[in-house]
Amino acid sequence: MDERRISFAVKDLSVDFNGFKAVNGMNLSVYKGELRVLLGANGAGKTTLMDLISGRTKSTGGKVLLNDKEITNWEEHLISRAGIGRKFQIPNVFKELTVRQNFLIADCKETRVLPNIVRGSHRELPDHIARVVELTELYDFLGTEAATLSHGQTQWLEIGMLLVQNPDIILLDEPTAGMTAHETRKTAEIITRLKGRHTILVVEHDMAFVRSICETITVMHHGQNLAEGTVTEIENSAEVQAAYLGSAGIGHA
């Protein structure tokens, strides 16, 4: 029996969009501190699964469990407060504010202090934010307007804004999309350093990136869990290869 503790799970999870089941009886269990990669061809249901786990979309069947507690169809902000953080494909930072102000806003639980942050205090950053600044290597850019950051830096800022809130679980949807090879390698380093401290589910197509970060892959197909295994097992699976027929092959949408 597997002794590891499950961080979150979905059981027979489904959503029906006017008769079309984008997620159709999905089962998945991710262990505490694990980094799990979610693969699947275009339209397999990966983003919709993240929408269901994070409460952005309401399911029409099945369950979502967080530490064995059912959180199915809770409101998005309550799921976030319960410890599930989400990063979308398109970065969502405050472009007209500096990197420092973005980090402080992410850390801020009370909206009434926002004006103080926007005016830009120069007090020292709290330790937990300083650690994230170090991890994302954005120290030299703290005073820079987010609008002028490179694509990679913007993605790291958004990952950092999530980390400042210290979620137990992090859902990342294609974090390396549009990145250069150098930026992709750096993202792999950042995510690898998060392993063990957070439970991470990451949708990713870049197989070099997947190989460098991941132990177990789950493959989704037609809204279901088609296969699970190591990178080698998944790459050699006839079932997975058949599911990718007609697409550019495993690792490509």
Ligand SMILES: Nc1ncnc2c1ncn2[C@@H]1O[C@H](COP(=O)(O)OP(=O)(O)OP(=O)(O)O)[C@@H](O)[C@H]1O
């Ligand atoms: N709100 C919605 N209403 C109707 N259909 C939807 C809705 N959201 C997603 N779909 C459909 O559900 C299917 C799964 O979409 P989803 O975005 O989850 O796939 P994906 O695996 O993330 O694909 P990709 O790799 O291209 O991002 C697609 O056919 C999509 O068109």
